[in-house]
Amino acid sequence: MKINGQPYRAIWPKPDDPRTVQIIDQRHLPHQFIIEDLKTVDQTAAAIQDMHVRGAPLIGATAAFGIYLAAVTAPQSSPEEYSAFIQAAADQLRATRPTAINLAWALEKMLAVISAAGGFEEKISAARQSAIQISDDEAEACRMIGVHGLDLIAGITKKKDGAPVNVLTHCNAGWLACVDYGTATAPIYAAHDAGIPVHVWVDETRPRNQGARLTAWELGQHGVPHTVIVDNAGGHLMQHGMVDIVIVGTDRTTYTGDVANKIGTYLKALAAKDNGVPFYVALPSSTIDWTIRDGFEIPIEQRGGDEVRYIQGLHAGEIKSVLLTPDTSPAANYAFDLTPARLVDGLITERGTCHASEEELRGLFPEK
Amino acid sequence: MKINGQPYRAIWPKPDDPRTVQIIDQRHLPHQFIIEDLKTVDQTAAAIQDMHVRGAPLIGATAAFGIYLAAVTAPQSSPEEYSAFIQAAADQLRATRPTAINLAWALEKMLAVISAAGGFEEKISAARQSAIQISDDEAEACRMIGVHGLDLIAGITKKKDGAPVNVLTHCNAGWLACVDYGTATAPIYAAHDAGIPVHVWVDETRPRNQGARLTAWELGQHGVPHTVIVDNAGGHLMQHGMVDIVIVGTDRTTYTGDVANKIGTYLKALAAKDNGVPFYVALPSSTIDWTIRDGFEIPIEQRGGDEVRYIQGLHAGEIKSVLLTPDTSPAANYAFDLTPARLVDGLITERGTCHASEEELRGLFPEK
Numbered sequence A, B: 001m002k003i004n005g006q007p008y009r010a011i012w013p014k015p016d017d018p019r020t021v022q023i024i025d026q027r028h029l030p031h032q033f034i035i036e037d038l039k040t041v042d043q044t045a046a047a048i049q050d051m052h053v054r055g056a057p058l059i060g061a062t063a064a065f066g067i068y069l070a071a072v073t074a075p076q077s078s079p080e081e082y083s084a085f086i087q088a089a090a091d092q093l094r095a096t097r098p099t100a101i102n103l104a105w106a107l108e109k110m111l112a113v114i115s116a117a118g119g120f121e122e123k124i125s126a127a128r129q130s131a132i133q134i135s136d137d138e139a140e141a142c143r144m145i146g147v148h149g150l151d152l153i154a155g156i157t158k159k160k161d162g163a164p165v166n167v168l169t170h171c172n173a174g175w176l177a178c179v180d181y182g183t184a185t186a187p188i189y190a191a192h193d194a195g196i197p198v199h200v201w202v203d204e205t206r207p208r209n210q211g212a213r214l215t216a217w218e219l220g221q222h223g224v225p226h227t228v229i230v231d232n233a234g235g236h237l238m239q240h241g242m243v244d245i246v247i248v249g250t251d252r253t254t255y256t257g258d259v260a261n262k263i264g265t266y267l268k269a270l271a272a273k274d275n276g277v278p279f280y281v282a283l284p285s286s287t288i289d290w291t292i293r294d295g296f297e298i299p300i301e302q303r304g305g306d307e308v309r310y311i312q313g314l315h316a317g318e319i320k321s322v323l324l325t326p327d328t329s330p331a332a333n334y335a336f337d338l339t340p341a342r343l344v345d346g347l348i349t350e351r352g353t354c355h356a357s358e359e360e361l362r363g364l365f366p367e368k
Helices: A041-049 A056-073 A079-094 A101-116 A120-159 A185-193 A210-222 A234-239 A265-275 A358-364 B041-049 B056-073 B079-094 B101-116 B120-159 B185-193 B210-222 B234-239 B265-275 B358-364
Strands: A011-013 A021-024 A035-038 A165-169 A198-203 A226-229 A245-248 A252-254 A259-262 A279-282 A310-315 A318-323 A336-339 A346-349 A352-354 B011-013 B021-024 B035-038 B165-169 B198-203 B226-229 B245-248 B252-254 B259-262 B279-282 B310-315 B318-323 B336-339 B346-349 B352-354
Touching: A011 A056, A011 A120, A021 A056, A035 A041, A035 A056, A041 A056, A041 A079, A056 A079, A056 A101, A056 A120, A079 A101, A101 A120, A120 A165, A120 A185, A120 A245, A120 A279, A120 A346, A120 A352, A165 A185, A165 A234, A185 A198, A185 A210, A198 A210, A198 A234, A210 A226, A234 A265, A234 B265, A234 B336, A245 A259, A245 A265, A259 A265, A265 A279, A265 A336, A265 B234, A265 B265, A310 B310, A318 B318, A336 B234, A346 A358, A352 A358, B011 B056, B011 B120, B021 B056, B035 B041, B035 B056, B041 B056, B041 B079, B056 B079, B056 B101, B056 B120, B079 B101, B101 B120, B120 B165, B120 B185, B120 B245, B120 B279, B120 B346, B120 B352, B165 B185, B165 B234, B185 B198, B185 B210, B198 B210, B198 B234, B210 B226, B234 B265, B245 B259, B245 B265, B259 B265, B265 B279, B265 B336, B346 B358, B352 B358
Parallel strands: A165 A198, A165 A245, A198 A226, A245 A279, A279 A346, B165 B198, B165 B245, B198 B226, B245 B279, B279 B346
Antiparallel strands: A011 A021, A021 A035, A252 A259, A259 A336, A310 A318, A310 B318, A318 B310, A346 A352, B011 B021, B021 B035, B252 B259, B259 B336, B310 B318, B346 B352
């Protein structure tokens, strides 16, 4: 999508430099737009762990490029040492974030591709091709989510006699979380680009404010009308008919339709159910965990309490971190929660929309 | 309650100075402890409107002292001009915040007392006595809420074989929101003081962070174990059995048991219902609106969007305000939401605990 009118993706191989991958260091948005070079596995692991990049699809694509960088930088002294380096890189990358399923999925795919290729040069070439393919596939899946989700939004505006459709979203399941288009935002961008009036309620999404920082910025750059709200506000808006549909992303979804997503998603799903507001989850199939039946088995990451106690923002032109709590008060920081399938009205995938059930998911993805 | 070991209330007449009332300017907590002198109606109105003081019971008590200051400063040129000044003061104070019922309640009571008294000196004396009485009554009501709520917490710890009771609370319904003891915190302080182990999950309560700033500070000063969490986290904690009871305050409750409280309360009530966690609202009867049947008729205050876009905290020893959103993104700021009686397991009042129903509320308060 566009930044200041220029098309960007969230990750890309650096032109004319086969040993470098580039990302947007999202920690500085919306106040500073900084592009970061990744040249090593360590840098890539740090970029994922410290959330220079985040969002399940982008974590997967970044891990894939991380394995490509491993293939480029691995010692070619012997096939065994080369393979051991790649394997260690995969282990290191896998340990960065526990919840997103795309991470493990992308790593397995990359390892298989490298293992199947012949000599070192072939392995490097295959790894590069595969990382680009994973990245392109994620973008294409998101584009198709937009195509299918557009129907939903078009249906709502028709019922409202063309009045703007109010979409509520949580966290950033935008193109910055993916490679392009986004998951939850793909139907929004598709509708906006098709001339359907949309307005987005953007949950700020504490503690890391991905909504206030990233989703609001993305939507603003693309010209989509939006309003930032605190995470507490969505229930009130739904009680007063001010939300037509909730669309969120997911970090991992079971094949039964249970959805692990950013902490607080479950609360919005409860409010949607209580007020008859349709609650949809947009996801590429790479986010589906075909091995887990019960969502409560999905590991939920706990992060440091200082992400709650401190917050960053712009003061007099500089990004500053300020303490919000008493110095002596501890904080807990659970990064995700689980929205059971019973609260989900539908899943928007790259192959179409379905109910959050094993039967319908297997219907869309019979090869799984 | 205590600050650094010294007992305080949230508002008090300044000793040896009958023309001054003192408050804690809560905007600077937890980082700075500043006592503010109020000498005029304008100062009192600003203190309420700009939230130097907040919380329904304290708003009522502050408005009462504001009318006392009006009685002290009103022109004594004629009884008509004196009365007109008092009436204008009441109108000004009534317009500061729309949701808390205690505000109107305290103003009506003060106007009646002043109207009934004879000469100017008698009116001033009656106003002072009445404001102190309203303040004392609020404190005593909160103390009794603690007595009744203690039974609830004692019952839970008995079932848990003496393990700590995990209470989740939203916003600050602590002694800083009242005159003393607090509403939601009164049972917590009572339990803690009685040697019952309690641990409090403190919702930070965006946008103004009354939980992270005030409740955490209060509990810390009193030595009550607590952990600050983002507003998004409570549902996850309840899903995992980490919350034994939710206790919140209220800004206005209908006689049918519908509860208007800080934005986001409704989401916690939904999560409590979904997980079988008891959800209680602690309130002095001054917070009950005996004229409204349907909670959705309670006016919900909208405040400026910059309270969402900016946040204050401590940086290098100074309180700084930082911008959280893109400069061009607008924000909406609804201050309260409505939790329907069907989601409330019980009301803890100064006369005991009851179900959130007209029948039981009228049973406790038959004179209404």
